[in-house]
């Protein structure tokens with residue numbers, strides 16, 4: 042059995058805890074019942090012995106497998122990880138979604154994506170990563186009565202994501218503690234209106250509107266101050282013609298949405314100006330969670 046989940050870029054500027062999209066960078070897990078439990082990790086985390094023991098995927102998988110089957114069973118897990126951890130590309134969401142989907146698959150229980158999404162909400166209180174991780178594409182999401190309600194837009198293949206990934210981890214839950222506890226009416230209205238315009242621009246495919254729409258007063262500045270080079274990344278992005286350029290999730294990755302014709306020029310600019318950072322040009326993902334039986 043094989044399950045894969047894409048990386049995600051959440052917030053997208055003003056859409057704090059609500060907007061997110063998926064990119065073609067995936068974590069893949071292969072697993073089958075085995076006499077003995079074993080974990081093999083390739084890619085991100087392969088040199089991290091902690092992940093062999095205290096593994097978020099394994100603990101969530103085991104909880105759901107036991108709930109679904111009322112029994113325990115050893116499995117052999119082989120992880121092929123492409124999503125860097127604690128870099129604002131939704132690695133924790135990818136693991137949560139993958140573990141829940143894999144447990145249902147291992148238990149032989151077919152379940153809808155929507156149901157997997159609502160299970161994932163138990164582990165991650167904000168829906169802006171888990172929703173695109175499950176559904177793919179661009180998503181606007183909210184929570185009512187412990188359920189995710191969302192709308193999805195397919196992203197065209199003439200757009201690309203150029204992500205700049207610093208070698209600095211930013212733990213999401215920790216970085217949420219430095220955000221303001223409240224916002225002025227002016228700033229609340231600013232983010233409300235810019236989020237609405239960002240969503241409308243995505244659904245109307247008015248990509249030129251995104252530069253103005255995708256601006257934030259809730260979270261980006263406070264987080265970017267912990268790595269000031271990110272202000273320079275955003276400046277270079279817009280000077281080079283990016284359609285939008287925002288902190289990816291809680292960071293440290295910076296996400297830029299560009300026309301595919303501009304992607305290599307913009308990526309090269311980033312590589313030249315920020316040689317210590319990893320730069321990746323990615324297709325958008327419209328599939329989300331994939332289960333291969």
Ligand SMILES: Nc1ncnc2c1ncn2[C@@H]1O[C@H](COP(=O)(O)OP(=O)(O)O)[C@@H](O)[C@H]1O
Pocket residue numbers: 068085086092096097098122125126127128129130131132133134136211212213214290291292
């Ligand atoms: N491939 C993985 N396997 C196991 N656990 C993972 C994996 N990727 C992420 N995690 C868990 O998620 C944590 C990172 O979560 P978080 O800080 O929210 O990062 P991100 O911004 O990537 O979502 C890691 O410290 C680890 O506990």
Ligand SMILES: N[C@@H](CCOP(=O)(O)O)C(=O)O
Pocket residue numbers: 049051052057058059128129130131132133167169170213217260289290291292
């Ligand atoms: N809305 C969340 C998004 C976190 O995304 P991640 O990829 O950093 O986990 C937040 O801004 O805290």
